[in-house]
Amino acid sequence: MVDNRYDYCIGTANPGFKKAVTAMLTERGFYSSGEGKNIPEFLRMLRLIQPWLAIIDTQLPPGNIKQLASIIEEDGLSAILYISTGSINLNGYMLLQWPVEELVLIAVAEALCLEFSHKKKLQQKIKGLEKKLSRREEIEKAKAILMNNMAIDEDSAYRYLQKTSMEHRVSIIEMAYRVIANPDQISF
Amino acid sequence: MSKTKEDILHEVKESGVRFIHMQFTDLAGQLKNVAITTSQLHKALDGEIMFDGSSIEGFVRIEESDMYLRPDPDTFSIFPWHPREGGIARLMCDVYNPDGTPFEGCPRSQLKRMIALAKKDRYTMNCGPEAEFFMFHTDENGAPTLHTHDQGGYFDLAPTDLGENARRDMVLSLEEMGLEIEASHHEVAPGQHEIDFKYSDALTTADSLSTFRFVVRTIAQRHGLYATFMPKPIVMINGSGMHTHLSIFENGNNIFYDPNAPEEMSQEMLYFIGGLLKHAKSYTAVTNPLVNSYKRLVPGYEAPVYIAWSYRNRSPLVRVPARRGIGTRVELRSPDPSCNPYLAFAVMLRAGLDGIHNKIDPPKPVNLNIYAMTEEEKNAYGIDRLPENLYDAVMELDGSPLIREALGEHIYNRFREGRIKEWLDYRIQVHDWEVKHYLPRF
Numbered sequence: 001m002v003d004n005r006y007d008y009c010i011g012t013a014n015p016g017f018k019k020a021v022t023a024m025l026t027e028r029g030f031y032s033s034g035e036g037k038n039i040p041e042f043l044r045m046l047r048l049i050q051p052w053l054a055i056i057d058t059q060l061p062p063g064n065i066k067q068l069a070s071i072i073e074e075d076g077l078s079a080i081l082y083i084s085t086g087s088i089n090l091n092g093y094m095l096l097q098w099p100v101e102e103l104v105l106i107a108v109a110e111a112l113c114l115e116f117s118h119k120k121k122l123q124q125k126i127k128g129l130e131k132k133l134s135r136r137e138e139i140e141k142a143k144a145i146l147m148n149n150m151a152i153d154e155d156s157a158y159r160y161l162q163k164t165s166m167e168h169r170v171s172i173i174e175m176a177y178r179v180i181a182n183p184d185q186i187s188f
Numbered sequence: 189m190s191k192t193k194e195d196i197l198h199e200v201k202e203s204g205v206r207f208i209h210m211q212f213t214d215l216a217g218q219l220k221n222v223a224i225t226t227s228q229l230h231k232a233l234d235g236e237i238m239f240d241g242s243s244i245e246g247f248v249r250i251e252e253s254d255m256y257l258r259p260d261p262d263t264f265s266i267f268p269w270h271p272r273e274g275g276i277a278r279l280m281c282d283v284y285n286p287d288g289t290p291f292e293g294c295p296r297s298q299l300k301r302m303i304a305l306a307k308k309d310r311y312t313m314n315c316g317p318e319a320e321f322f323m324f325h326t327d328e329n330g331a332p333t334l335h336t337h338d339q340g341g342y343f344d345l346a347p348t349d350l351g352e353n354a355r356r357d358m359v360l361s362l363e364e365m366g367l368e369i370e371a372s373h374h375e376v377a378p379g380q381h382e383i384d385f386k387y388s389d390a391l392t393t394a395d396s397l398s399t400f401r402f403v404v405r406t407i408a409q410r411h412g413l414y415a416t417f418m419p420k421p422i423v424m425i426n427g428s429g430m431h432t433h434l435s436i437f438e439n440g441n442n443i444f445y446d447p448n449a450p451e452e453m454s455q456e457m458l459y460f461i462g463g464l465l466k467h468a469k470s471y472t473a474v475t476n477p478l479v480n481s482y483k484r485l486v487p488g489y490e491a492p493v494y495i496a497w498s499y500r501n502r503s504p505l506v507r508v509p510a511r512r513g514i515g516t517r518v519e520l521r522s523p524d525p526s527c528n529p530y531l532a533f534a535v536m537l538r539a540g541l542d543g544i545h546n547k548i549d550p551p552k553p554v555n556l557n558i559y560a561m562t563e564e565e566k567n568a569y570g571i572d573r574l575p576e577n578l579y580d581a582v583m584e585l586d587g588s589p590l591i592r593e594a595l596g597e598h599i600y601n602r603f604r605e606g607r608i609k610e611w612l613d614y615r616i617q618v619h620d621w622e623v624k625h626y627l628p629r630f
Contacts, residue, residue: 013328036412037328038326038327038328038329038330039330039412040325040326040330040409040412040413040414041325041328041412042412043410043411043412044325044350044411044412044413045412047350047353047411047412048350061328061329061330062328062329062330063330071410074269075269075410
């Protein structure tokens, strides 16, 4: 058995399908952390367990597999691998046709988990940058208020923010929020 | 500051919105929408989007079915659960007749009429609702059950509460849509939650409530849960209410606050309470519109039954929270979240205004637990009770020209017709309780 750090949840109401997929994945070191026999149950499971990979039988009841796909995708819940046991067209999602060869299943599952890992790191990076950008915007807003209220230049406004934040023992962004919340206040 | 047509066109372009839901409510408060693409937005913002009014419950007959939607630009917001590319936004709309006059059956326009009436006295009513709801599991066919996540069995040992997670997502989504949320917490019953709004003017709050119910249902579904605003889904367990905090402002000042008056409550506030109590029986059909609403208004579950007011205890219909200054307010405890918020706020405002206009003194406050009082004690205080079922509530509404006026004749007639139909449908059913109690005995 190969050691693997990835876990998965399986969504299917078909015990035979579950058994076969689980056997193939377990053999290659993936470990199962939950299952759902219908879409709501599977969604609850995904939110609770937050696995690396969601393996979904396209005949998972009560239907609307496309909506399930968009929820998992939009909320970034996990990597998704659909295995079609019927006939369904899922544009833009990884879809394998059942029965599937073990080597193909494992290769695709590993690739999806790796891709999800990269995606997560990128999302974290974007979040950090967005936060930085929004902090900068708030500080700019606060500076503009101070420049207007105190008739001072940009550098002096920034120094004022720095100084008052130190005096109040708060971060400069917290001080900026206070200025924005009380734009008519002369000093802080 | 009000948004202009250009602001919206710019925002749509910047955010990559592709579809707009032009939303309005039917008489039952159900959110309806006409979906348009951004290419139709120009036309939509000019109020030129037409729809078939006869397809909406309680609107018009088939021969007068052409209706127009006139969006309120200030209500533009983007649904946060769709990707930016191809995203969806919403605009709340008033419904207009083909001749350009407001449709008399539009609940939003009717609330605006009541707001305009208050404006004659320079009054603005602010509302802060506390909306409760349950989250249940669905069965394998996707149908809602009464099984709550709190009793989830399989999930009992899990460190994360699914309902708490869903509620957190709801609050974040609502905030992203521009709603101000004051608090959110788990409620008394298993699976029951509450999300409280920061107070705002009646129209904004009614728009927010319509959006809120839609967002709560959508997010719950995305978490594999089913959210319901049914007032009393489970017998013997607290129902879901929508306690509503009300205050009247004039030129930015809360006229309910008078630092020199007893309890710092102004005379206007007392009259407003007088109006709310006097007309309570008549507006209950509007604030509690379902057969099921009256299963909540029973003793023992923190829901009001008696028409009285108090500073402290929570058993009467109206409570005055301790907060004073700009936060001085009354809390009406009977409404439930199944009501049409536009109509509910319209009747609350009309009842309170009548109290102020006609100087209706409220009875003495009852700072005792009314549920523990004897009939004689209740009589001595002059305490009446709310209607016990939907039929009685509609009969009370029939007898009140003031509340009928607050609804407008068109809405009153259609609303009444719908409520009586629902009551008659319910009345002919044989319920589980009857089968359980009578079948073995008779």
